[in-house]
Amino acid sequence: MAGSNEYITLSRLQSFIKNGIDNSHPFPYWVAAEISELKVSISGHCYVDLVEKGEGQQSARAKLRGMIWSNTYAGLSMRFAAETKQRLEAGMNVLVKVVVTYHELYGISLQIIDIDSAYTLGDIERQRRETIHRLKADGVFDMNRELDMPMVVQRLAVISSPNAAGYQDFMNELTASRYRFEVELFESLMQGAESERYIIGALDAIMEREDSFDAVVIIRGGGSQSDLSCFDSYDLCNNIAQFPLPIITGIGHDKDNSVADLVSALSLKTPTAVAVHLVNGLTEFESSLDDLLWQITDHSQVMISDCEIELNNLAMVLNISSARALNSANLQLERVSMTLKHESSRVVERLFVSAEQYLADLRQFVNLFLNEERRCVHEYESKIVNGFAQLFDATQKELSLLEAVVMANDPRHIIEKGFAFVSFSGRMLDGVSELQEGDAITITLRDGSVESIVNKIDLKD
Amino acid sequence: MAKKEIAYSDAIAEIEKILEKFNSSQMSVDELAADVKRASELICICKKRLTEVKSDVDSALKVDE
Numbered sequence: 001m002a003g004s005n006e007y008i009t010l011s012r013l014q015s016f017i018k019n020g021i022d023n024s025h026p027f028p029y030w031v032a033a034e035i036s037e038l039k040v041s042i043s044g045h046c047y048v049d050l051v052e053k054g055e056g057q058q059s060a061r062a063k064l065r066g067m068i069w070s071n072t073y074a075g076l077s078m079r080f081a082a083e084t085k086q087r088l089e090a091g092m093n094v095l096v097k098v099v100v101t102y103h104e105l106y107g108i109s110l111q112i113i114d115i116d117s118a119y120t121l122g123d124i125e126r127q128r129r130e131t132i133h134r135l136k137a138d139g140v141f142d143m144n145r146e147l148d149m150p151m152v153v154q155r156l157a158v159i160s161s162p163n164a165a166g167y168q169d170f171m172n173e174l175t176a177s178r179y180r181f182e183v184e185l186f187e188s189l190m191q192g193a194e195s196e197r198y199i200i201g202a203l204d205a206i207m208e209r210e211d212s213f214d215a216v217v218i219i220r221g222g223g224s225q226s227d228l229s230c231f232d233s234y235d236l237c238n239n240i241a242q243f244p245l246p247i248i249t250g251i252g253h254d255k256d257n258s259v260a261d262l263v264s265a266l267s268l269k270t271p272t273a274v275a276v277h278l279v280n281g282l283t284e285f286e287s288s289l290d291d292l293l294w295q296i297t298d299h300s301q302v303m304i305s306d307c308e309i310e311l312n313n314l315a316m317v318l319n320i321s322s323a324r325a326l327n328s329a330n331l332q333l334e335r336v337s338m339t340l341k342h343e344s345s346r347v348v349e350r351l352f353v354s355a356e357q358y359l360a361d362l363r364q365f366v367n368l369f370l371n372e373e374r375r376c377v378h379e380y381e382s383k384i385v386n387g388f389a390q391l392f393d394a395t396q397k398e399l400s401l402l403e404a405v406v407m408a409n410d411p412r413h414i415i416e417k418g419f420a421f422v423s424f425s426g427r428m429l430d431g432v433s434e435l436q437e438g439d440a441i442t443i444t445l446r447d448g449s450v451e452s453i454v455n456k457i458d459l460k461d
Numbered sequence: 462m463a464k465k466e467i468a469y470s471d472a473i474a475e476i477e478k479i480l481e482k483f484n485s486s487q488m489s490v491d492e493l494a495a496d497v498k499r500a501s502e503l504i505c506i507c508k509k510r511l512t513e514v515k516s517d518v519d520s521a522l523k524v525d526e
Contacts, residue, residue: 293522300518307469307511314476315504321483322497329490 014104021108025100028113036060038090044070046077046088050096050110066098066110076115083117084124086229089193095119124232131234131259140241144265147246150214152285153278155182157206157213157245159199161190166221166252166271173275179282184213190220190251196230203239216245217278218260219271221252231258240264250274415446432457469510472503 008016033050040046046068051060068076080088088094097114135141160167162185174181186202189195199218206216218240230236231251237259240247246265250273251258261267268274407413414421422429423442435441435454443450467475479500482492 297522300522304511304515304518307507310473311504311507311511314473314480315501317480318476318497318500318504321480322493325483325493329493 011104014102018102018104021100021102028097028099030095030116031098031110032093032095032119033062033064034093035088035090036063038088040073044073046070046073048112064108064110065106066096066112068112072113076112080115080117080120084121086120086124088115089229092120093123124229128232128259131232131237132262134234135237135241135259135263138238140238141263143241144243144247144263147244147265149246149265153214153281154179155212155214156278157184157186157209157216159186159188159202159206159216159218160220160271162187164190164220166219166250169221170217170219170250170271170275173272173279177279177282179279181278191228191230196233196236199230199236200239203243207244210244213245215265216243216247217250217274218247218264219250219252219274221250221271228258231260233259236260237263248274248277415444418446420445432459467503467506469507472507476500476503476507 031050033052035048036051037049038046039048048066048068050064050066052062053060077088080086086092095116095118096110096112097116098110098112100108101111102108132141158167158170160170167185171183174183186205188198188202190199203216206213228251231249240260241263249261249264249267250269250271251260252270257267266277268277420443423444424435424439429435429441435457437454437457439454441452441454443452479496482496
């Protein structure tokens with residue numbers, strides 16, 4: 001049955017609870033938790049909600065209120081800011097020294113009496129590394145840096161707070177130079193919890209007019225060193241990395257770079273440094289233009305001069321070559337005519353010699369011939385003479401012989417020898433055939449003749 | 462005779478071809494006169510062209526100063 005005769009008052013119960021808690025948790029604890037909310041009251045006290053979320057969870061699985069008394073908070077927050085360069089704010093993971101406190105009216109809470117900045121630093125560092133890793137894994141980490149910086153960076157989209165000293169310094173530096181820059185300011189909060197959203201908003205606005213600008217400048221400076229945490233945020237850095245224009249940051253660190261500096265195309269220390277860099281860029285460009293002009297002048301002069309020299313050379317060579325060609329044609333002609341002369345006179349001379357030779361030969365031949373004829377004639381002559389003499393002798397001999405014969409055969413001679421010859425009718429008889437008996441023949445002897453008549457004829461057979 | 466102006470590089474090439482002929486001693490006496498005349502003509506054209514270019518370039522550079 002509800003209700004009991006044994007009862008205590010609420011405050012008594014609270015008292016019990018309080019004692020119980022005080023007794024079981026007399027000493028402070030170091031607790032790691034996340035600050036899900038942080039408020040500072042007018043009186044200077046800081047009220048926080050500490051939560052613990054599971055891995056990758058959005059909802060808390062443990063939660064407690066905490067508070068820092070104003071006198072503690074003053075020192076603690078300053079020290080924390082100095083050591084971490086950040087302001088203590090919601091979303092941070094912290095290691096705090098707490099005393100469990102139970103109040104009758106407000107229930108259980110934690111009184112925070114100390115904080116270990118190193119834990120938060122470590123956590124911040126871890127988150128930074130994680131952000132960098134994520135950006136690298138997405139392949140966007142180098143994207144803005146790999147954009148080509150335009151040769152002339154003159155049209156600037158500046159993300160900054162107009163009242164900040166950094167912006168003023170930046171503009172002063174630009175206007176002091178002799179170059180005209182077209183600067184359009186995209187106002188933004190540069191610190192505080194909202195800064196991330198504003199800067200991303202400014203980037204979006206610039207992206208819509210991407211073609212009107214050469215580069216984006218994000219500057220912040222002359223302020224506290226704390227509260228640069230937005231420049232480590234994944235969303236902002238993702239935006240910067242994938243931005244289609246090169247981004248130049250000058251967000252005024254003392255030392256380390258934010259992740260935003262690592263992903264942006266160019267990061268410099270201060271807004272003034274950015275302005276100086278931009279002015280130098282234009283100075284260099286101007287000087288490179290001067291250099292190009294000088295080169296063009298120089299090259300064109302050299303080219304023209306080279307052409308002149310080449311032409312002069314060609315003219316000279318033409319001169320020499322044509323003279324040489326004429327000369328050699330001349331020489332050739334002379335050679336030919338000389339040869340002609342020589343050859344023709346040689347031929348004539350040779351003909352002469354030949355003719356002389358013929359003449360001599362002819363003479364010689366004629367002489368020989370005549371001699372020969374003469375000899376022949378002499379030979380005939382002597383032959384004739386000799387022959388005639390011989391003939392004469394021979395004929396004489398023959399005659400003599402004949403004479404002898406005739407004489408021998410002379411009847412007178414024969415008669416002398418004692419022979420007689422017979423004649424008949426006045427003719428000498430050499431045979432008896434023509435005689436007849438009774439013919440009167442004459443017989444002649446050496447000393448006279450006898451007349452006789454033929455008595456008998458005896459014919460020899 | 463309205464001829465298109467010969468290009469500078471073509472003129473130089475033609476001059477060099479004529480000189481080549483001299484060197485290779487293929488030149489005949491008949492062609493000698495005509496070729497020397499042509500080459501001299503071309504050299505004259507080139508010199509004139511060069512003078513024009515020089516003055517154009519000078520005036521272009523001066524304008525920029």
